[in-house]
Amino acid sequence: MTLPLMRPPRKNPVKRTRQMNVPPWARGRVALHLTAAAAEGRFELQVCADCHTVQYPPREACVHCLSPRLQWRAQSGSARLLARTTLHHSNDLFFRERLPWQLGLVQLDAGPTLVVHLHGDVGAVEPGATTRVTVGARLDRAGRAVLIAFPTEETPHMADDTVLREMTCDPKLRKVLVTDGMTPVGQALVRALAKAGADLIWVGHAEPWKRHGSGLDDITALPPVCLLPLDLSNERSVSTLAAEIGGKVDIVINNAEVHRSYGIAARRGTDAAKAEMDINYFGYLRLAQAFGPALVGRAADGTLNACAWVNLLSIYALANFPPHGTFSASKAAAHSLAQCQRAELRGAGIRVVNVFPGPIDDDWNQNLPPPKLSPEALASAVVKALRDGVEDVYPGDVAQEWLERWRDNPKVLERELAAGG
């Protein structure tokens, strides 16, 4: 039975700190498909189009008939446990710091036999009985897919398992910075994080004089919330805050954005576009430069280590939506920067989570027809992503549909958007 996660004792500064290592991460190109699916929370394996064999590990050809026609297909993960073992020694530095570690041998109902990590609540292997498990794919601290077996039924405090927490970024008992508390999305995020058990939530607000009637007072009443001045357009404001709290933040959620609904011809001059870039791109860059090194420094810091960076992007980052043209361009720039940040933070095991919502039900999208994503639905998608440890999230029907069309053919989507959607 998993014990509920308790607040650890205060850190003894004299004691040795855990080394900052990530698990072994070299994988072949084919195996990266497993990672690409796990990054969105799916467990996929190769299935042969000719003989329907499901295979693992990933290969270039079917293990049964040598056909190269292999397709990645979602798996239920339904399996039985064949054997289990406890690792007490490892030459790998990451696992050496985290021993003992539970491993198991399972056979998927779909065929292949796999070595997997074991959730602590998976039962023993009894002679004459079958222990059923559900195998899922998760990203490890190095950002690569690994397989883990769960009990088939939900157990109490399941998310608090020590093996699983090495793969997720659960906000429970962690300290979180939400960069903008003035918006409905920021306030929904704060409420969702408080409900998820965050220890402390710092909430940035850029324009304190506008506070009255903004809803900020309601979230300030929540016990873990602490309001702080933060203006992403001002480098000094960002670095002052980083000096104050940078060494304590475990999760950064950058939700600050400027959104105007202009294309190129709808407005003369570049002032609106510059304001969008200054928060959505340069503001993110300022924040990443100020808070990134502090997160990296605490990436291996015990049970409540620094673990994640969340970017509120937009589905328009993938393809420009002409009625919101300059906003789309600023989000595309932020998306590109997030790919750079993900590469830079990978070595420390900090996960960069990109969120790509469709139109949000807020003032800037009031001229768009429904369906629109409510701030509450967006906030719960962000918390779920942290709990599940995924790194790309497309919340809501509109985002899912755009993603499908973009994956199918980006050029076709571009033409459809040019013709009005």
Ligand SMILES: [Zn+2]
């Ligand atoms: Zn085959």
